Amino acid sequence: MSDDRRAFLRGLVRSAAGQAGAPQEAQPAAAGLSDADVERYARQLVLPEWSEAAQLALREATVLVVGAGALGSPVAAYLAGAGVGRLGIVDADDVEVSNLHRQTLHFTPDLGVPKAQSAAAKLRFLNPEIVVEPYQARFAPAMVEDADLVVDCSDSFATRYEVNAACCAARVALVEGGVTGLAGLVMAIRPGDTACYRCAFPEPPPPGAAPSCAEGGVLGPAAGVIGSLQGLEAIRLLAGLDGALLDAFLHVDLHDHAFLRVAVTRRPGCRDCGAI
């Protein structure tokens, strides 16, 4: 861990301790897990699938979450809770009252606050041991370059294809997701090795064919299911667990609780990943 990051962590811990009114000492950085780490992550460390190596892989990881809304809220909360060392949160919008039924990182007192800032504040309270970096901006391809993994929680097809193209160009692992109404989709991608989002869906739906989140409705828990699945896939890829949704997407229809795993393959000549 660099001195800058250590100093940043100490600052985070001090500020969280000050706000919580409880004295806290920053843990010195250690090669392995500290006692505090073992206690914080005990319920995942106890899993047969998990290990100290998996936990350290999360701590060393930098993840970019694109969108701090209905999908980004559970994704970021679970990744912060699980101990991902550095989380970037990208969102250009402010919190609106119509967001609150599904965007669980934002509360009524946050109305008007930039979503990236609102989310980062909650995530730092959730886990002061990690670094959270809010970006109050629209997604830009350069943002993925420092990331080990990107989770796309955007709410438009235009951004989704933009994120896919950027991750393919930089060969950064990606977890895609989308939700509308009571249905959604999740897909894990290792660009260059497995099918990308454009391999599965070569063209976005024609304008007007697909409602955006703003135009269409969505039930909060349905977004929570999809976001939770995205968070799980992200953790799976970071820790190297078996069974990732690679070369496949999962379609989830909560009208009738149907989970359908659809195999996809790389498409020769794919505009986004064909040349890598």
Next chain:
Amino acid sequence: MAAHHLDVTDVTCPLTWVRTKLALERLAPGQQLDVRCREGEALENVPRSAAEAGHDVAVEGTLVRIVRR
């Protein structure tokens, strides 16, 4: 081969098994970890979890002897 030692009498579930599991991860197959447990929950759960994970387990009083698989 000398056994490694761990005392989990100062913690409660799930940390009793978590600390044991992490200590086992650091050992090579065939190495032995002797875990001092409190009677009750720890002495019931640590041997059971170790056996479920495929290790060889023997209990002597409050000492759980685990050979890493």
